[in-house]
Amino acid sequence: MEARVNLITIWTDDISPMKEFYNKVLGFKIENDLGEYIEFENEGARFALCTREVMYEYSEEYKKKSMGQSFELAFKCKDLDDIDRSYQYIISNGGNAVQEPRNMPWDQRTALFSDPDGNIHEIFVDIK
Known part of the structure; x- marks a missing residue:
């Protein structure tokens, strides 16, 4: 393998x-x-x-029913404006809001949303 x-x-x-x-x-x-x-x-x-x-x-x-957050997909954004625009677009088109975009201590701006099954995913952009 x-x-x-x-x-x-x-x-x-x-x-x-x-x-x-x-x-x-x-x-x-x-x-x-x-x-x-x-x-x-x-x-x-x-x-x-x-x-x-x-x-x-x-x-x-x-x-068997799955329980809890088992995985996360992360999608890179182009820039700071793109992450804010993308988050608003996803949420207004059926994504579920989990965490609005915010700056993180590891030099990224991230936001979290979930899909129709409740799987939580991330969008991010490097800020350094």
Whole structure:
């Protein structure tokens, strides 16, 4: 095995609002839509959404409800104006507000939002 992430899949029980959010709000273009599996165009690691139900026949583990924040996606912004604009756009188009943009002690301005399933993600810009 190579220690390198090749694919990131977000598992969901309701793919329609997730597809809409990642495509229309965050701007990921759909590369492949098989209904219960959607892969987006992404530089680097492949990025997808998939219903848990697809995997039920392979493992009972996919039937377990997940609890807590298991992962975070972080999206880099161009500049300070971009992070504020992006945050407002995401929140006014279906993202859930978690933390408004603010300067952090590690020399970044960050903001947090969640997707329709409640997964918390970050947008950031370096301020130094």
